[in-house]
Each structure stands twice: as structure tokens, then as C-alpha cells.
Amino acid sequence: MSGGKGVKRNGISRRGFLKSGGATLAGGAIGIGAAGTAVASSESSPPAIARLLRKATLPAASGARVVVVGGGWSGLTLAKYLKRFNPDFDVVLIDRQSAFVSFPVSNAWLADQVDLDFLSHSFFDAANNHGYRFMAATVLGFDRDSRRVFTEQGYVDYDYLVLAPGIEYDYPRIGVDDPEAQELLFHRYPGGFVTSSELLTIKRKIHRFRGGTFVLTVPSGDYRCAAAPYERACMVAAVFRRRRVRAKILLLDMNSDIVIKREGFARAFDELYGDSIEYLPSSEISALDVDARRIETDFDEYEFDDAIIYPPVRASRLIEEAGIHNPEDPQKAPDTDPFRYHLRNDEHVYVAGDSRAQPFSKGGHTAHSEAQYVAEVIAAHARGREIAWRSPQTMCFSAVDIEPLRAMSIITYYKYDSTTGLFAFDRTHLIDRWDTQGGQASLAWAEGMYRDLFYG
Amino acid sequence: MPMSARAKLGFALALLLLLAANTARALEPITVTLEFQPDLADGRYSYDICARCHLPEAWGNDDGTYPQLAGQHVNVLMKQLLDIRSGRRSNPAMQPFVQQRTIGGYQDLANVVAYISTLPMNPRHAKGPWPPGSPEHAEGEAVYATYCQSCHGAGGEGDNTRAYPRLQGQHYSYMARQARLARDNLRRVDASMSALFTAVSATDFDRALNYISHLPLPAADVAPGVDWRNPDFQ
Numbered sequence A: 001m002s003g004g005k006g007v008k009r010n011g012i013s014r015r016g017f018l019k020s021g022g023a024t025l026a027g028g029a030i031g032i033g034a035a036g037t038a039v040a041s042s043e044s045s046p047p048a049i050a051r052l053l054r055k056a057t058l059p060a061a062s063g064a065r066v067v068v069v070g071g072g073w074s075g076l077t078l079a080k081y082l083k084r085f086n087p088d089f090d091v092v093l094i095d096r097q098s099a100f101v102s103f104p105v106s107n108a109w110l111a112d113q114v115d116l117d118f119l120s121h122s123f124f125d126a127a128n129n130h131g132y133r134f135m136a137a138t139v140l141g142f143d144r145d146s147r148r149v150f151t152e153q154g155y156v157d158y159d160y161l162v163l164a165p166g167i168e169y170d171y172p173r174i175g176v177d178d179p180e181a182q183e184l185l186f187h188r189y190p191g192g193f194v195t196s197s198e199l200l201t202i203k204r205k206i207h208r209f210r211g212g213t214f215v216l217t218v219p220s221g222d223y224r225c226a227a228a229p230y231e232r233a234c235m236v237a238a239v240f241r242r243r244r245v246r247a248k249i250l251l252l253d254m255n256s257d258i259v260i261k262r263e264g265f266a267r268a269f270d271e272l273y274g275d276s277i278e279y280l281p282s283s284e285i286s287a288l289d290v291d292a293r294r295i296e297t298d299f300d301e302y303e304f305d306d307a308i309i310y311p312p313v314r315a316s317r318l319i320e321e322a323g324i325h326n327p328e329d330p331q332k333a334p335d336t337d338p339f340r341y342h343l344r345n346d347e348h349v350y351v352a353g354d355s356r357a358q359p360f361s362k363g364g365h366t367a368h369s370e371a372q373y374v375a376e377v378i379a380a381h382a383r384g385r386e387i388a389w390r391s392p393q394t395m396c397f398s399a400v401d402i403e404p405l406r407a408m409s410i411i412t413y414y415k416y417d418s419t420t421g422l423f424a425f426d427r428t429h430l431i432d433r434w435d436t437q438g439g440q441a442s443l444a445w446a447e448g449m450y451r452d453l454f455y456g
Numbered sequence B: 001m002p003m004s005a006r007a008k009l010g011f012a013l014a015l016l017l018l019l020a021a022n023t024a025r026a027l028e029p030i031t032v033t034l035e036f037q038p039d040l041a042d043g044r045y046s047y048d049i050c051a052r053c054h055l056p057e058a059w060g061n062d063d064g065t066y067p068q069l070a071g072q073h074v075n076v077l078m079k080q081l082l083d084i085r086s087g088r089r090s091n092p093a094m095q096p097f098v099q100q101r102t103i104g105g106y107q108d109l110a111n112v113v114a115y116i117s118t119l120p121m122n123p124r125h126a127k128g129p130w131p132p133g134s135p136e137h138a139e140g141e142a143v144y145a146t147y148c149q150s151c152h153g154a155g156g157e158g159d160n161t162r163a164y165p166r167l168q169g170q171h172y173s174y175m176a177r178q179a180r181l182a183r184d185n186l187r188r189v190d191a192s193m194s195a196l197f198t199a200v201s202a203t204d205f206d207r208a209l210n211y212i213s214h215l216p217l218p219a220a221d222v223a224p225g226v227d228w229r230n231p232d233f234q
């Protein structure tokens, strides 16, 4: 197999073996168990623990309280539309980050096509404009019997709980099992798919790269935003081209082929970045040595100067820790009703967004269209009504070139096949030629979304 | 559902007043469609952006997330575009696509609605749950005749000159969702239409929509089959 510069073979172990300093798992919540009972039973109760056990400072609920966990694309949409569909709801949105930075369009930002202001928005604006409360806190767990959510700012009682905490990286699936090794890998070579600091690190990396081999990976499974890793490879290559850096970009794809917008991306790799991007399909990663900057696949081994390692993903650990996951599912997604989104045995707890169980594409647009429906389901439930199922839609633009920005797009819907009991793609409309109209549309799309989530 | 004679009279009066108000108000969409000579080729070009969401056939979705645009009157399409453009009708996903800086001015809007109006309709739109012959269908027919027909037409064909939407061929699920939004004041609609929500109960309204969804479509307006694909996009 072909490889990049500095490809070497040696007897590196098949599994990750790294050890280094670090604390908790990347992107994960601090686990205290589902019910918070571990905390509740703690006897010594030092101040830090006492804090967890008091009631969070919030005005008394003005109506049925809906607590939304996670202020991403799903949670922000849910909070807004819950309030809209039922103005009597008292909605509280909780996120551990203090500001929102959009992942969609962040690849264009890496290549300076928009500035950070375009991507960054305040949770306060969203809450003030839409009549709900925002709380900056990390959710540690919840207890379904007492209907209580625990955070480091204290607990909040709920009538409805909606979980939209998104995804986490699943490093063991690329052979990195040791938590400390995972932590090190996360900090040095973040994937840029979970938290906003990762994005800032990646931008610095590519704007300061001095040349050599730059590795990007595409995970397998139902990972977040199918097109984004390919789009990112194009944007990284465009930056290197503009900076005239002599670099080889190795795009290690764990899938056997480009999984989406195949023709368009293949043409871009060939026509625009033929001298920089080397696309390597079926590159199942089996081990990764952070210090030696070496990555091992089932067939080959590569050394790199810098990298963006995007491993497979799983649903937020919050779900597994609460014991509401489906143990059969490799992504540890929740055991929910596929049409109503609530836990099968609890109509007061809902899960939406990228941590959902349904196999819909993990995308911001998907999460946004789905959340409007889920908000309506919950509002109807509170009134003792039901509404008909509506499919989410997945819409995704992918930039392939800059100056001017050129992009492709795809939209797809889902249908439920009652004979197989599975969801399938309904009609799909793919525009895989990249043009400036698509580039402009991608920015218009994002602008409309931000307006909806924060201002309109 | 039957209504007392007095209530009916009151409703008729309210309707008359509203109709008068309607004719008096300057109808921007109609002025626009009258004043701009549409260019279909240009409309096809602009529709490319719309097709990224509405798909090339503009047929909408069974579950009512998207409306059928094909077959709709130009003045109605124009009114909706202007409402969405100004934010009067909330549609955040679409709003940026119908701004001056993206699609252009009135001329471009006139072009794109003219283009959409040339598209044949979906031969299999989503119908309501009660088939012809059922009591609910019959009730819907009566409600429709009393409250809706005067504007939306005996066959649900609407009225282009007065910008009353064609409902015939629209997905039942879409109409039901729009009615829910409008009733809860989440979609702003013309006073002529919103007055109905006080006069007609949610159940009766829904039956009327069910009835409309089962109305036949003129064969000439419909595409030859569900597999028809817009050749302009092949």
C-alpha cells in the first residue's frame, strides 16, 4: 500500500500502550452514577460535596419545568420551541460550556472564509430572546424517581427532562484503551468534533504547520457529520496551498470508500489537491503512538508531523452512566421510543440530537429539524395529546475550495419501513458539483440557523 | 358541525367586513406579479437554490414537513415569499435564501414563482385519515361548504387574483400542521383566515382539511406518475 513520507514498519503493538499524565476522560461528564446516590450517601460532606446537594439558584418554576441538558444544536432548538409550543413551560437549558461555537461552517473558518464572530453566540442571548433560563453547569447525573438533575451548581427538579448532550470520542475503537493515553491523544491531536477548544487548536496547527506529513482520519460507524472530515481535508489543503507549505495530507479513511458526496470529493481531491491530499481508504486504525507520532492501520504504518485524529464516536456517557442505554448498541445510545423519543419506560425523559438511538445522520440540521418535532411532542404530551410523526431532515453543505468559497450540498429525509421495522433514507437530493452558489448557500443556511437558535 | 343561525349570521357579517378590508389593502404580492414580466429561464436558475430543500419537483413531503409548491397560484407563492422574506411568517431555515442579497429583488421573485407554477403536481399527495363515505368526511364536506368554499373554491382550487391558496393537492399533514400553528398564533396569517379559528373548532377544521385532501385533482395539472422527475434538473 502506498503511504506518506516516512512510512516505516516495525513491531509496534497492535493495541495502544501509551501512558502519560491526565485526568478524566475527554469530553466526558464526571461520573457520579445515575441517581446521584453515591453523592447523597457521602457522610463527610466537605463543602464541595455539600454544594452538589443544595438546590441550584433558580427562580421558582413558573409552570411545568422542562430541563434541557446540552445547549448544542438540538438543545437550543428544543428550549426555544418548547417555550413556543407551550408558553406555560418553565424551560431551563444547561450547558457546561459558557458560549456556543458552531461546528457547522467551522471548516470554512479554518480557511478564513468567515470569522469567529460568525460562529460564536451567547447562551444568554438565546435565553433572553426566547424566554427560558440558561444555566452554565455540568450535569453529573439525574434521578428519575425524584425527577432531579444534579450539577456542580446544585440540583434542579424537573417535570420533563430532555437529554441532548451529543457525542463523545470512542478511543478504544482505534486501539487506545488506557484513559491516560486517551487524554493525551485528545489534547495533542484533538478531532475537533466535540468541544470548541479543539477547533482553536486545530486552526493554530494548520496555520503554523511548517511542512511534512499531516494526518487526518475519517472514523467508521455512524460518526458525527459524515461529510465534515472530507470537507476538512479540503480546507486544510486549501490553507497549505495558500501558505505555500510543502505538505502531504494523508486522509486515513476507516471506511472502504468516501461515504458521502463521493463523486464531488473524489473530483476535488484529484483536480484541486492532487499534489497534496493522498486519500487512503480502508485504513482501520489499530494503534497510535502519540510521542512517536506514529499511527498504525491494519495494513500499514505512518509517521506524521502533525495530525487531527477523529476516532469513532459514541453517545454521551451521561446516558450509559444513568443506565438508560441499550447495552446491545456499540454507540451506547439510549433505549428510547423511536417515534416519541422518550425512554420506553419513562415518558418524562427524552433523548434527542446526536445522542439519539435512531440511525439518522448526525448533523446540526438533522438535530434542528428533529428538535422542533420533539418539542411539539412534549408540549402535546403535557396537554394529554399526541401528534403525528415527522421525519427529521438532513441537510449538509460541504466546502471544497476557497477564494471563492465553493460548496456542494445534500438533503435527505427518512421513512419508516413498518415491514422491516427500520428507518431508511427517503428521497435524497444531492448536488455534488461544487460552485459559488453552493458556497453562498452554505453561509446563508448557517445564518438562518443561528438566527433561529439565538435571536429570531 | 351545525351552528346556530345567529352565529352563522355573525360569522357572515364578520366575513364581509374582512373581505372589504381585504380588497382595500394594497396587495403587494399581486402588484409584484403584475408589474414584473417573469423570465422562466432565470426562474429555473434561481429555483436551483430552492430545490436544495424543496427538491426539483417541489412536491413536498407526506409527513408535512414541506408543502407542495407545484400547482400553487403565483400570487399565493409570492405572498408567502414576501412574508417569509420579511419575517412576518417565521421560517428561519428559508429566510436567508429569499433576501435581496441572495435571490435578488422583486424581478427575481417573480421569475422563481413563475417557474414553480409551470411544474406539474404530485400525483400522490398525503390524504387525511377519513376516506370518502365516512361520517367524518361528510362532516368535513359540510364545514368546508359553510366556511371555506367562499375563498378556497368549490374544488379547493383557490383564487389567484385574490391570493387565496389552492388547497387541492396540498398534503393533509402540511395543512394540519399549518392550521395548528395558525390557531396557536405561531404562524401569522391574513385576518381573513385567522377569523376562522374563532368560528370553527379545531376538530371541525381538521375534518374540513381531511375533506379537501380527498378532492380530485384536474388530470392536466398532475405529473404522469410518481416517478416523474423534473427534466430541468436531470
Ligand SMILES: Cc1cc2nc3c(=O)[nH]c(=O)nc-3n(C[C@H](O)[C@H](O)[C@H](O)COP(=O)(O)OP(=O)(O)OC[C@H]3O[C@@H](n4cnc5c(N)ncnc54)[C@H](O)[C@@H]3O)c2cc1C
Binding pocket: A028, A029, A069, A070, A071, A072, A073, A074, A075, A094, A095, A096, A097, A103, A104, A105, A106, A107, A137, A138, A139, A140, A164, A165, A166, A167, A192, A193, A194, A224, A225, A228, A316, A318, A352, A353, A354, A355, A362, A363, A364, A365, A366, A367, A395, A396, A397, A398
Ligand atoms: C467540523 C464539523 C462540521 C460540521 N458540519 C456540519 C454541517 O455542515 N451541517 C450539519 O448539519 N452538521 C454539521 N456538523 C454536525 C453538528 O455539529 C452536530 O451534528 C450537532 O452539533 C449535533 O447537535 P447536538 O445538540 O446533538 O450536540 P452538540 O452540538 O455537540 O451539543 C451538545 C452540548 O451538550 C453539552 N454537554 C454535554 N454533556 C454535558 C453535561 N454533562 N452537562 C452539561 N452540558 C453538557 C456540550 O457542551 C454541548 O454544548 C459538523 C460537525 C463538525 C464537528
